[in-house]
Amino acid sequence: MAANSDFLLTFQEFDSSESHLGGNGDATTISIEDTGAGSHKPQKQRRSAPVTSFEEDNDPLANDDKTELLSGQKRSAPFWTFEYYQRFFDVETHQVRERILGSLLPWPGKNFVHLYIRNNPDLYGPFWICATLVFVIAICGNISDFLVHLGQPQYKYVPEFRKVTIAATAIYSYAWLVPLALWGLLVWRNSKVMNTVSYSFLEMVCVYGYSLAVYIPAVVLWIIPHEAVRWFSIVVALCLSGSVLVLTFWPAVRDDRPRVVIAIMTAIVALHILLAFGCKAYFFSTLEAVVEPSHNGTKSSPTTGMHRTNTMS
């Protein structure tokens, strides 16, 4: 601070140009004048040492996620600049790979957020996993449609691109609006009951995004027009991703009243089940839909034989 005042005294006559330089938005000059922008330095240090230097430099902020949330931003880059969003993509290839593997294999002792995310939530994983899932659902639904209708000559193959937009809407709103609602709910509960663990909104988006990663191989398995395979894969996928979510959010709600805890947990699991079965029913519904037109078909293809066994009505 003494150096700061000397600096001001020395350059007093150039006051106008100094403020002019400061107003240019150059990063180095801002860091000298602006006290809040001292955290620009840890932003640059973060690239070499991910966690520790950031926590040391931002002591009042690092330990309290709530003040991060309430202040709205961790650093002083305003939200309309590019740099503000760049810090959400501060991950490397091996980190993304570890996070995806960690979401595929949940373990009761390991908390996904504490182990893998560790104060560095990224938006790369959730966004591209959702994008991949959207296209995989649309493509695999199309393939399974084609395979089911393989034996019928009157079927005309149409690539249905409307379904891509519907899938995109469903999956992106699940992966981004549900964490928003859950975050709001937990913030409200935090104000009433002091919880030991609280997550920021981005960490919740991360957990939801990475938990959807296990659905990608499951959806690929749904191509096989065999009901048992589909049910098996959907149950396995639900268990894995559901347990990731449950294990992550259990420490955040367990200090609350039991009824609230049960309500929140069932809501999380129920929405997850709804997503999985909704996608399966809407995009892969061809087995039941095909039954009525081919009911009187006497073709001896194996698929129609299977349709007969599926008509339980």
Place this chain on the structure above:
Amino acid sequence: MAEVDELSKPMFAGLSDVSISGDIPVEGEINVPVGTPSHDDEYSTLDEPVKDTILRDLKAVGKKFVHVMYPKKSSTLLRDWDLWGPLLLCVTLALMLQGGSVDSKEDGGPQFAEVFVIIWFGSVIITLNSKLLGGTISFFQSLCVLGYCIMPLTVAMVVCRLVLLGGSGMVSFIVRLIVVTASFSWSTFASTAFLADSQPSNRKALVVYPVFLFYFVIGWMILTFSPSA
């Protein structure tokens, strides 16, 4: 004070009294702009016949096509970016891909606008992604590269349509599958050769994967194209 006045007023006049023992040679160059030739060039491109202007742009576009065909790590594609080639390829692909709206029964193939939006919106998203991950490539350069690398897929579309003229059975499907797979991997490889250099080495896979997904989706649209015969 008077001395100061005497000294201050004719300050420069006193210099003429200073005698220099010898001539101090002054060295240097003085450039006298005579007629500003660069400006003449710019104005002269307005005067040249339209054929020359168009041919020059077409040659630039054609040179970039050749660069995509034989992807080497050259910076020509990046330095002189233009969006004519991507626009041409995108319009060609969308025209060839659009499903006949004759069958209004269910949704058919993609409409022209859908293909257009997918290609340009996808390119913008991938460019934003690579810039957010810290890439040094500029926005339009990346759009240029991604657009030009659609060319193998456009060639595959033309081949697929020709194959479909011959029939749409299993053999034609296998042929189309091979052609589309080859061109999709060629596109991904070509664009990776240009884009991956601008990324730090620990994030290359993070940048290449969206490009792979993008060309995969376009390849899928080409493969599943069925004529509305």
